[in-house]
Amino acid sequence: MALTQIGMVNNPPIPYTGNIPGGLLPGKQIFIQGVLPLTQENFTVNLQCSTQTYPQVEVALHFNPRFNQGNVVRNSHEKGSWKKEETYGSFPFHPGQPFEMIIAVEISQYKIAVNGQHFTEFQHRIPVHLVNTINICGAVSIFCIRFDAPGQAMPTGYPQNFGYGQPPMMPQPQVGFQVQPQPVIGFQQSLNYTEVVNPAVPYVGEIPGGLASGKSITIQGALPLTQETFVINLQCGRQQYPQLEVALHFNPRFNEGCVVRNSHQGGAWKNEERFGAFPFHPGQNFDMKIVVELRQYQIFVNGQLFTGFQHRIPFHKVNTLSISGGLSIFCVRISSSEMETRSSLHESFVSVYQPSSSTPSFGTGIGYQAAGSYAPSFQPIINPPVPFLSGIPGGAVPGKMINIMGSLASMPCRFHVNLQEGTQDSCDVAFHMDVRFRFGSDGNIIVRNHMSRGTWGMEERTIPFFPFSIGASFDMIILVETTCFKVAINNKHFLEFKHRLHPPTRYSTLKIGGDVRLSQIRFQ
Template sequence: MALYQQLPFFNPSVPFTRLIQGGLKDGMSITVCGRVLSDANRFQMDLKYGSDIALHFNPRYDGGSGYVMHNTYQNGGWGSEERKYETPFPKGQLFALQILVTLGSYKISTNGKPFSEYKHRMPFSWVDRIHMSGKVELSLVAFQYLAPHQPLGSFTVPYKSIIHGGLQLGKVIIIQGFINPQANRVGFSLRHKTGIAFDYSARFDENVVLCNNYEEGNWGKEQQSDLVPFKRGEPLQVTIFCSRHYYEVFVNGEQTHNYSHRVTKLEKIDVLEVSGDVQLTFVQP
C-alpha cells in the first residue's frame, strides 16, 4: 500500500480546519502535535463530514481533575458520551495525539501510549475534514499509513526502531523532545543493512549541522549548514518527510534542509536511530 502523501501542516493557527485528501481509509494515522495553553479549560479534535462529526475527541479541564469526552454528532444530535477520567495532556506542556483508523474503531494514543478506543458510529470513509479548536497551540498535523501492529516501545536515548516495510514516498517521521541544557550533539540516522542512507548531526560544540551518508565503509560528501534551528534547553520537534527526490527536514515547523536521496531503493532503509543529548517524548518512526 502506498503511503498517504498529503503534506504535513506546520504551525497552523487555531481554529484549524482542512480537507483530508481522499478521505479516511483503514490503516491511516493522523498525528497532531502541539501544546495545551496554561489557561485551558478544553480543546477538541473533530473528524467531520458536512455538519456531522464522526469522532469528537474533547479533553476538558473543568473541576480540576479533568477528563476526555468522546462522542458522535449525526442528523442534528449528539449520541451518548463516552468519558475517560484521565488527563493525558497537562496544561502548558507539549503533546502528541495519534488516531489510527481501523475497520472497527479509532484507536487513540497519547504521547506514544495507548489511551482509548472509540467504535465507529458512522462510516469512517465518509470523513473528509479535520477540525481543531479550543485552548491549544498546534505545531504539526500529519497524515500517513502506519504498519499494522507497529509497536510503540520506549523513547530512551540512544533510540532505535524498525521502520516496518522500509521507507516509501510520503513517509513522515516525527521526533519530539527536549534538548539538554548542556548539549554537545544530537543526531538522527536512517539506516539500511549495510550503511547509513541519511545521517543528520546537530553539533553544538561546532555550531553546525552536518548531513551525510555512509556506504561501503566510507562517508560521502558532507553537507554543512549553520545550527540555526536548534537551541540548548528548549523543546525540539524534527519532522523528516520523504519526498520523491529529497528528505525534507523541518525543525520546529520550519523547513531547514533538503537532502537528496543517495540510496534510491527506499524500501531497503528500515531503521531509525536517535542519539546524543536529547530527551525524547514522542517518536513516530
C-alpha cells in the same frame, strides 16, 4: 505495506478547519503535535463529514479533553444532536506541556494514542468514508497535522515516510510510538554557547562572561491564548526596581498591539520606542534572537529582523537576563561572539584532524583556512526556509566544507541532509544522513546511506553518541575529503562516510528537509 505521508499542515491558526486529503479509510492515520497553555482550558478535535457548523455538522469523532472535569469526552454529533458520551480512562494531558496524538482508523473503530501510549478506542457510529474534514478549536497551539495512509511497499533500506503503524490487514502493533524523554530543566555549557532548557518563568539568570560585540541570545517559547504581556530584560545585576539598571527592556503588549522597548537608568524609565509591526500571536510558538552589535542590539523574531535598539548603557555592563509574564520558555541559548568562537574552536579542533598536503584540517566554518592555502568563504545564507535546496559553490571537491546551523522543534520526528547530483527526488545521492528522533521503531538513530538509480544501498547505523537535543540548537560541519565525508556536530568529530559514488564532485547539490529550522548555511 507501509505508511506514506499524503498531507501535512504546519502551524495552523486555531480554530482550524481543513480538508482530510482523500477522506478517511481503514489504515489511515492522523498525527497531531501541539502544546497546551498553562490556563487549563479545554480543546476539541473533531473528525467531521463537512465544514458546516452546529447543529448541521455531522461529527464522527468528537475528542474533547476537559481540564475542569479531569476527563476526555468522546462523542458523535448526528442529525442535529449529541449522542452518548464516553469518558472512561485516565487524563493524559498536562497544562503548559507539549503533546502528541495519533488517530488510527480501523475497520470497526478509531484507535487513539497520546504521548506514545495507547489511550482509547471509539467504535464507528458514522461510516468512515463519509468523513472528510478535521476541526481543531479551543485552548491549544498546533505545530503540525500530518495525514498518513497505506502505500506500496518500499525496497529494503529505503527511508520510509512516517510509518507509525501498519494498516489493519497486517498484524497490528500497539497504536503509538515510543517517545524519547523530554529535556528537563537544566543548564548546559559547551565551548561556544550556554543553554538553559525549560526554565521556570519568571526566570533570572546570569549571562556567562557578560555581553560582548557579536554575542547573541536566542529565546524559544510559546505564548498562551489569553493575550498576556511579557517582558525580556537585559540587566546590570539582579537588583529590584527602582535601583535596577536595564539596558534593554523588551515588552510586547497584546492589549496595545505594540512592542515597547526602553531602558531603566538612574531610577527612572527613559524614552519608549514603539514603532514597528506586532510579530507575536496568542497561542503560537516564537523564536527570538538578540544580537549584540557595537552601536545597537539587533532583534529578530521568527527569523525576521524586527528592530534595532541603540545602546543607552554600555553593553559590557550587562550580565543578567530576566524573563517574566504570560509565556512558557523551551530554551534560552547564549552564544559566544564570533571572535571568541574562532579562537576557542581553533584550539579545540587542532587535534581533531591533522592537515595534509591535499586536505585541510577540520575547521569551524568561520574564517577557516586550509593548510598552505586560502579557503574562500561564500556569503552565508541566513534563515532559509525548509525544505532547503541549493547548489554547492564549486561542487563537492576535496577540501569543501559545508556549515549547517539550525535548531530543533520541541517534538521533532526526523530530518535529513543530502549531498546529491541534482534537484530531482530521483537523482543519485552520494551522502544521505537521516536523523531519526522517533520514526517507526527507530529512536535517536542516525542512518547514513547512498542512492544510485533509484535504489538505496546498505544503511550504516552505528554512532558513538547521539549529538542532538530536542528543542536545542546545533552546528554541523560536513567536510569533503578524497576518500570520505567527515561530519562534526557541535564542535566534535562525529562520523565518517566512505565515498560510494564517484567522483564526489558530481554531487554538487545540498538538500535539507524535515523537522528542523535553519539559521545559517555557509559554504567554504
